[in-house]
Amino acid sequence: MLKATNLTKYYGKHLALDALNLEVQAGEIFCLLGANGAGKSTTINLFLDFIKPSDGAAFIGGINVEKEPIKTKKLITYIPENLVLYGNLTGVENLQYFLSLAGKKLKSKSLEMFLEEAGLQSGAFYQRVKSYSKGMRQKVGIALALAKESKVLLLDEPTSGLDPKASNEFSELLIKLSELGVTTLMATHDLFRAKETGDRIGIMKSGQLIENMSTGEVGHTDLEKLYLDRMK
């Protein structure tokens, strides 16, 4: 579903991403690990068409992101590290707005349904987002993915700053989505969460993918040891 071939990105002379080759199958959750500046966000930005690749290409559902960004964006939902929404609009209104940006129109009833499905308590639906916690906002993001019927989720450190309970809820939502066939690419620092949630794990260093394995292959402690080893 997600594919990067020889994907390369230079910022000036700095090589941020070095000929990345990656394939994520439909319904898979792929977790990208790595230090700050390893190229995780660059990869996600390239899939989002926020930046242009210096070489190679990114594909979503077989469509070249750079060539047809509107088409590929129809397939994805993106949740950044700190999901900010319009503070003066309610949860439902925010959802409605972003759906309309994606060219979709839904009745309030179904919007409520998606929010509920994403785990947001119903009392908050018509409160202004100003009063939401970070976890609640992330749930609106998931509801957006559900409502959009996205095929792909692009997540940039979505659980950082969440308390363990909220973080756990979020992981469960991801697993639920993956069972529905949604493909997820998630950049994260949370080794534990990656092992719990992900189907596959990739470790990045200096713009290169230096490890690509299935979560079944390693245990928790091994993963941490491996990670620290690789970072040396």
Added chain:
Amino acid sequence: MPGHSSHSWVFFYQQEESSSMNLYIILTELKQLYRNHWLLMLTSLIFFIFLYAAWNGNTNVEKRKESITSALVEMNQQDELLLERLDSLKEGHELNLRPWQYPDQPTATGNFNPRVAAFYPSNLALISTGQSDLFIHYVKPTLNDDVISLSFAELTSPVRLLFGNFDISFVLIYLLPLIVIAFCYNILSIEKESGLLRLVASNPLNVQLWLFQKTLVRFITVALLIVGALCISLALNKVDFQPGAWKLLLSVILYTSFWFALSFVVNLFGRSSEYNAITLLSLWMFLVLILPSTVSQIASELYPVPSRVMLVNELRKEQAAADKEQDKILDDYLRAHPEMVVSRESDESTAYGWWQRYFASKDLVEQRIEPLMADYDQKLLEQQMLVRKLRYLSPSVILQDVLSELAHTSTDHYLAYKESVFQFTKDWKSFFLPLVFAEKEFSSDMVEKLPQFQLDASSLESRYFTNMWVLFLYPFILIVLCLVGKPFSIKNMF
């Protein structure tokens, strides 16, 4: 950046895919403005300043009308008195007047019963004070008056002239752009700074177009508010909604759209809110404060009006020369004391001889001075021509031109008025002088035939439509460049 394939942003034309979203963007934008209390603040601010400015402008217009009306009332009273006296004279009564004040003498009537040559305020005079606080709005040219003696300077406190007026033209030219800037400087940057932009841009849409729609919503909001405030201000001050008022509204909408387009473009550069605020304010300062001053200064440097001090010198020389040509002692005396002339009833021929020489010598000086005087107006016209050419540099100068044209308070209008008064002074003379020279009496049937002042505005040509075109082109070009142009790719923002 090296190695980038060219990628041109032409999605503007591919929008059919998500065209249904426009309405929702508009609604959401309005909802947000409303919930921010922005709309309420903006509405009160706009209505307050427009109503206040219109009230100010109207106060000045009313004063102008009043002063003309009272002058006309006085003139009519004088005319009635004149007719009465002429009638009594006809019936052979004596008048309780000095002989030189007898109204059957053309020199008396020509000097004591002048017409009011008035410059009435136009329907839209309240929108722009323009030059109206510098000049008077009626003169009463007498038989003795000429180009030199007629003064048009109004007695205004110079501090008022220095500070200028809080009129609609000030509100539109100076304040309106600032309102737009305050309203729009962070329209994109705030989304970027809060992180919302990444979320928005991950959707299948053209960010430029999305921003354009957002800006458009705000533009329409502000434009409607301004049009509303203007219409109410005009209606409250009993302005007729003639074509002029519609022309005014059109020009204001175009000018507003320019500032919105500018804010839109600056936001597209993708810098911080602070940077946008500084850039937009610098542009405001440049286009509204510095450029107009520079243009007017260039005009007065290139076509300097010769010093009036030198004119005084020339005038004195001519007067001295004219004086030398008349060396009679009697003349010397009589020139200083014209009222003595007719009192010497025994020798009327001498008296009229004096008047003839008086006008002849006056005429001589005037003839020699007139080209000099004309040179001043000519230089002013040349300045005006240059300003006219350079006005396209700044929409503010264009709007100033439009407003003063609609209000009839431009330099051109006052020059035309001055010219008409001079013409009328000549007409007045050519009515009376034949009587003077033919030693005829002024009679009551002539009162009706007295020349009437007519403001001749035929020399004024309207620049309205050219101005509108340029005012339209400014925002249009800016927007087209942004929507189609590559340099503003949204990609630089992440």
Added chain:
Amino acid sequence: MVWEIAIKEIKEITRTRQFAVASIVIMILMALAIGLSYNYYQQIQEQHEEARINERVIWEQQDEKNPHSAAHYGTYAFKPKYPLSLIDSGVEKFLGISVFLEAHNRNEADYAAAADQTGLSRFGSISPDFILLFLIPLFIILIGHNVMSKEYERGTFRLVKSQGVNMTYLVLGKWMGIYIPIFLLAGIVFSAFAICLNLVKDFGDVNWLAFGLLAILYLLYYAIFTSLTVVASVNIKNSGLTMVSLLAIWMISCLALPKAATTIIEESHPYPTQQAFSAAIAEDKAKGLNGHTPWSEASKKLEEETLEEHGVTSLEELPFNFDGYRMQKGEEHEAAIFFAHYQELKKIYENQKSGYNTLSIISPYLPVRFLSMSLANTDYESHWHFSDAAEKYRLEMQGILNGDFAEHAAYGDWSYKSDKSLWKKIPEFDYQPPGLTQILASNTQSLISLFAWSLITFLGVFLSARRI
């Protein structure tokens, strides 16, 4: 410690691109403004000098004529331009430059430069006072608006605070950090003025004390804006909002309020129209003694009184020419009428000015505007001073001419002529502008509000420091 904070702030401010661009723009504009102003000054001064000499020649070269004819022929007084008008041209362009001095009439100064300019010139001009009064305060806002808020935004403030620094020192240091670059900028600008003023020395003595006061005036003005900027930056935690608020203050105090003030003040103390003013004078004149109407009642009364005083029965027996005497008496009487009316006009203006001074509670621009042009001798009061001096000179001149006629001509002998020696006896018009003490005395209200603004805003800086 304050000093270290100031140094850090100066480094930070001067290293931004905004500072570089804005100071270069201001320097270029100032150079342009000084150049234009200097050029204009010299041109006007030369023309003025030439006209003054020409006029004197014309006056002295008059043929033999009756002194009263010469009085009607009249002469012109030209208003001199002062060196400091190079810095602030004040209301000069809206006022006339020459006064026609003739018998029986006090004329208004005519030919204001503004009447010979296009409507666009009302936007203002690139002049030193424009830059000093409008642009430099904007510059202060530009470089200083985020002096505190940037610390909040970057989060450095927590670090700074954790060092245990006294907040008053911190804020004072920041105040100085903004003010010192401005102080230096003003220093450069005023040095440039001083150099130019030295170059034009031929045209008149520069009052260096007034120049110094002008410099201090502007430094105080900038201190006020610096304080306002610091107060706003401390209290409003967001840079963008601080910027917008400060600009609103600038906009209101420098542009909107002065304009609104003119209409408010014009409502409460209206100026008469030109026609109404002349009509009122004409009416008063018609009632009284007029040198030209021997049959008026006032004239008859004067005749009787004079005859009685000298113990003679007919005017011919008087030891002087009664016509000349009567004309001088009429002149004096009319001068009193003019004086009264002009006094009224002056009073209106004084009321207006005190209205502006009241409004200066809201705008620091107003007191500075008035003081600046007063010190430069380009304000309305200076014009009044000139106009009064010209009137005094006119009366003196009429006195000499009428005196000559009264003394030397026989009664009824209008053919009497004087010659060039009399014309030469009339002294040249020598005008001295009001002295510094007089200027300051007539501006006490402005001075008070200027000091009040400086103190209160500076106090505001201290108070905000306590609130952090």
